[in-house]
């Protein structure tokens with residue numbers, strides 16, 4: 343029996359939601375993925391809702407930056423030095439592993455990535471950790487996860503692919519603030535690709551070497567973090583928080599989380615709420631914000647909440663919510679010798695930053711797994727993706743009952759009638775039952791069937807994906823039906 347992860351991966355491949363890059367070559371590099379037509383549509387719709395519910399809702403500004411950035415940027419951001427994984431080589435099979443992951447597998451406990459090399463060596467010894475092949479392990483080393491290379495014919499200019507999209511936002515902050523005549527607090531958002539040379543990419547979309555992020559960096563005056571103007575909108579909204587040392591998730595009102603100093607400010611609480619509301623909107627419920635301890639936080643963060651979603655392969659971190667302070671602007675101001683302060687009313691400030699750094703691909707995997715269901719209905723088995731209707735790659739499928747008697751022509755007229763506001767799929771091959779099954783598997787909420795009665799009285803049957811119930815609707819009422 344395949345587990346749920348395997349079933350979702352199999353469905354994704356078979357239907358072309360996503361699959362390995364260059365899969366026709368046996369030498370294809372691990373950790374790179376392609377989205378096929380259905381996956382591309384799903385991703386586009388996911389990002390659209392993110393834009394509506396976070397970027398536009400909060401009047402944020404959006405930019406689209408370059409993925410290649412000069413090496414100096416990463417010297418000053420600290421990535422060349424600190425963006426490292428602890429790695430260890432097996433003396434027997436020569437495989438390289440992540441030391442923290444090996445310890446985690448041996449102890450079944452979370453191991454912080456940020457320990458010193460000596461501490462890792464100690465832990466490996468203490469738990470008698472070996473390579474999965476049984477071989478002895480060498481000493482732990484640091485491995486930098488940046489993809490670095492040179493540009494130009496002399497190969498003298500060192501550059502790197504960005505390991506996170508946010509660096510562009512920090513680099514562009516001063517210009518964007520000026521040209522947009524922005525005022526603090528202001529969110530700047532970006533959707534784009536980032537790259538990390540993961541040692542062991544795995545679990546398809548969950549750990550890849552090239553990935554898409556949807557990031558928000560909110561710049562604010564640190565003296566006014568508790569004057570968040572929109573806080574009142576969400577003050578009674580309950581955040582799902584897993585605090586340090588606690589085993590159970592608590593539902594805490596935003597206002598109480600601020601009062602009890604569980605979060606650092608009203609501003610942090612407001613953005614956590616905005617994010618949680620977004621994931622509720624796309625149809626998820628099994629999630630939590632996990633408070634991240636000091637040892638485990640990224641090197642720049644003062645407060646971190648990892649937004650995690652429960653799946654069959656464990657809790658998956660989908661968004662890192664970091665209070666990055668002024669770390670990035672200070673580093674880049676120093677590195678570039680530019681002044682990055684801005685005016686906030688009559689005060690000159692170097693803003694602090696709170697970020698919501700979302701992994702799109704991981705989120706899509708979680709959505710697919712949560713939507714995936716196997717059911718037996720009236721003795722028949724079916725696989726169905728119960729995706730939120732706004733995310734389904736196709737909203738409607740149109741079928742002529744059979745391929746003759748002018749039914750295909752009539753079905754195409756129905757498509758014309760529906761216009762261009764919905765994504766519509768047309769299918770005339772195979773039995774009607776098989777066509778329904780195919781649409782269930784890719785999450786299409788409605789199927790319209792054109793039959794002989796349609797030719798007589800201009801009615802069609804509309805089948806609902808989740809209830810599998812059908813009803814006859816007049817063609818002139820069809821658009822209104824779907825608008826509802």
Ligand SMILES: [Zn+2]
Pocket residue numbers: 432433434435436437473474475476477
């Ligand atoms: Zn080995």
